Amino acid sequence: MRDPRADITPETKVGTLLEQHPEVEETLISLSPEFRRLRNPILRRTIARVANLRQVARIGDIPLGTLISRLRAAAGMGPDPRTAAHDKEHSMSHPEPDTYAPRPPWAGVPARTLDARALIDGGGHPLEQVMRDLATLGDGDVYELVTPFVPAPLIDVARGRGFEGWSAPPQDGAFRTYFRKA
Numbered sequence: 001m002r003d004p005r006a007d008i009t010p011e012t013k014v015g016t017l018l019e020q021h022p023e024v025e026e027t028l029i030s031l032s033p034e035f036r037r038l039r040n041p042i043l044r045r046t047i048a049r050v051a052n053l054r055q056v057a058r059i060g061d062i063p064l065g066t067l068i069s070r071l072r073a074a075a076g077m078g079p080d081p082r083t084a085a086h087d088k089e090h091s092m093s094h095p096e097p098d099t100y101a102p103r104p105p106w107a108g109v110p111a112r113t114l115d116a117r118a119l120i121d122g123g124g125h126p127l128e129q130v131m132r133d134l135a136t137l138g139d140g141d142v143y144e145l146v147t148p149f150v151p152a153p154l155i156d157v158a159r160g161r162g163f164e165g166w167s168a169p170p171q172d173g174a175f176r177t178y179f180r181k182a
Contacts, residue, residue, distance in 0.1 A: 015048035027074035032060030046125040055152035107178040110144035143179040
């Protein structure tokens, strides 16, 4: 029987995937231009450790079922019977860019902004800086993070620490994500 840790599911961490199935790396990177950043050793150590395939699908704007199916095929695994459900979930929970959720009333003028594009392009990761910045927010203050992609794992970490997060549709190649204390 196959080791369940070796299965490829929406909750599989990217780091675990690449450790257990190194043969899928090029397939993963080929699925979205955003994934080329996985070649950067710093980002690989940080993002791959916390990001699961569900989050990666959001970052790359790829239907989750498609991502899982392609990776499973590259790993020599059979199809995942949940693939159709994953694609349906993607279409419901990850809208096309022109149908992003409306801006929430709280996402007003930010008290502080971090433009992390140069940091990310240089191989860094803004997670630690963002968490430090969020810890200093006052009640009602809004924090803005500017990135080249939706920072799905970072948003999930912030939500787990009691913050709300909302990402605006891309503008001029940048995503703006807003946070406040929940």
